[in-house]
Structures are given as structure tokens and as C-alpha cells.
Amino acid sequence: KNQVEQSPQSLIILEGKNCTLQCNYTVSPFSNLRWYKQDTGRGPVSLTIMTFSENTKSNGRYTATLDADTKQSSLHITASQLSDSASYICVVSQGGGNEKLTFGTGTRLTIIP
Amino acid sequence: IAGITQAPTSQILAAGRRMTLRCTQDMRHNAMYWYRQDLGLGLRLIHYSNTAGTTGKGEVPDGYSVSRANTDDFPLTLASAVPSQTSVYFCASSEDIRSDTQYFGPGTRLTVL
Numbered sequence: 001k002n003q004v005e006q007s008p009q010s011l012i013i014l015e016g017k018n019c020t021l022q023c024n025y026t027v028s029p030f031s032n033l034r035w036y037k038q039d040t041g042r043g044p045v046s047l048t049i050m051t052f053s054e055n056t057k058s059n060g061r062y063t064a065t066l067d068a069d070t071k072q073s074s075l076h077i078t079a080s081q082l083s084d085s086a087s088y089i090c091v092v093s094q095g096g097g098n099e100k101l102t103f104g105t106g107t108r109l110t111i112i113p
Numbered sequence: 114i115a116g117i118t119q120a121p122t123s124q125i126l127a128a129g130r131r132m133t134l135r136c137t138q139d140m141r142h143n144a145m146y147w148y149r150q151d152l153g154l155g156l157r158l159i160h161y162s163n164t165a166g167t168t169g170k171g172e173v174p175d176g177y178s179v180s181r182a183n184t185d186d187f188p189l190t191l192a193s194a195v196p197s198q199t200s201v202y203f204c205a206s207s208e209d210i211r212s213d214t215q216y217f218g219p220g221t222r223l224t225v226l
Contacts, residue, residue: 004155034214041219041220042219042220043117043203043205043217043218043219043220044156044203044217045217046214046215046216049214089155089156101158101215102155103155103156103157104155105153105154105155106155
């Protein structure tokens with residue numbers, strides 16, 4: 001069964017600190033992996049997308065990594081800001097013409113001043 | 114440009130009542146989707162549409178119906194609401210069914226009593 005597991009479930013860090021969120025998946029065949037940010041009461045917004053051949057991709061203070069061999073991805077947030085408080089959702093797309101998306105349950109990140 | 118909008122923002126509904134959640138996008142995207150998001154679960158696909166005039170079933174379609182009469186609108190109907198349909202509903206769109214990024218609406222919080 002295709003699954004996307006994220007850890008930790010929730011995380012609280014001080015403003016200005018760095019943090020790393022994890023995503024493990026069992027989706028096969030793999031097409032791409034995306035990280036979304038979802039603010040409270042809002043819809044998810046895309047942060048990054050990586051295909052099989054990409055190991056790392058950055059979007060400002062967000063850096064995503066992908067290890068397709070171990071089926072793991074991480075999202076690193078540098079110099080956190082209060083506005084980074086949100087849920088971060090890992091989404092894996094199935095390839096082979098299926099294009100089915102499997103969503104993780106998200107990591108709830110809280111930045112405290 | 115509004116992007117993708119949903120209405121209503123929230124609704125409390127008696128069990129057994131009929132309810133239609135509205136979704137409109139102005140990006141001329143071909144593909145549209147309806148998801149529900151429940152605590153502890155990832156976003157789950159209810160129905161989708163590859164293009165105007167076509168619809169398909171997602172992971173959890175029972176109790177829901179959709180229509181796609183034109184490119185912009187993709188309403189979701191609950192014919193006879195039940196308490197288990199209490200959830201936050203997100204509409205999304207993408208350029209086509211194989212596009213990398215889906216753009217999400219702000220969500221509709223539905224409570225069925």
C-alpha cells in the first residue's frame with residue numbers, strides 16, 4: 001500500500017533556530033515529491049517539487065532533499081520566522097501514468113518568539 | 114485575479130440535508146479536484162475532473178457527487194449529509210491532470226449534526 005509518513009507530528013522551536021522535517025514514503029513507481037505549507041485555516045501552498053533525479057531544491061529559507069534510493073525526503077528551514085508556523089505536508093506522486101497523489105498527515109510546526 | 118475560491122467558508126448542516134459546496138477558478142486550469150481533510154489523516158481525494166465534461170472518483174467518493182459543466186466551476190454535492198462528512202473540504206486545480214502543482218482554495222469547514 002502506498003504510504004507517506006512524516007515526522008515529527010509536531011514541533012516547537014524558538015524563532016531564529018533551524019529545523020528539519022522528515023518524510024518517508026513507499027509509493028511506487030515514483031514520479032515526484034512535493035512539500036506544501038498549510039497555514040491555519042488556509043489551503044496548502046506548494047513550496048518545492050523534486051523529481052527522481054533531483055537531490056536538493058531550495059526556495060528561500062526552505063531546502064528540500066530527496067534520496068530516491070532510501071525513499072526519504074527532508075525539509076530544512078533555516079533561521080525560522082514566526083510566519084513559518086504552519087503545517088508542512090509531504091506529497092508523493094505515483095508515476096507510470098497513474099499520477100495518483102498520496103498525502104502525508106503533515107508536521108505541525110510552531111515558532112515561538 | 115482571484116485564483117481559486119470556495120463558498121461557503123463554513124456551514125453547519127442538519128443530517129439528511131442536501132448541500133452543495135462551490136468552487137471556482139479563473140486560471141483556466143483543465144483539472145480540478147475535491148479533497149477532504151480530517152484530523153490525523155492526510156488530504157483524501159473525493160472526486161476529480163480532467164477537463165470540462167468529465168469527472169472521476171477518488172479515494173473516498175461515497176456520499177458525494179460532482180459535475181463539471183464548464184472549465185471554471187466544480188461544485189461538490191452531498192445529497193443527504195451524514196455526521197461522518199463533517200470535515201474541511203478543499204478544492205484544487207492544476208493546468209492538467211499530470212501537472213506538477215495543484216493550487217488549493219481556502220477550504221470550506223462543514224459540520225453535520
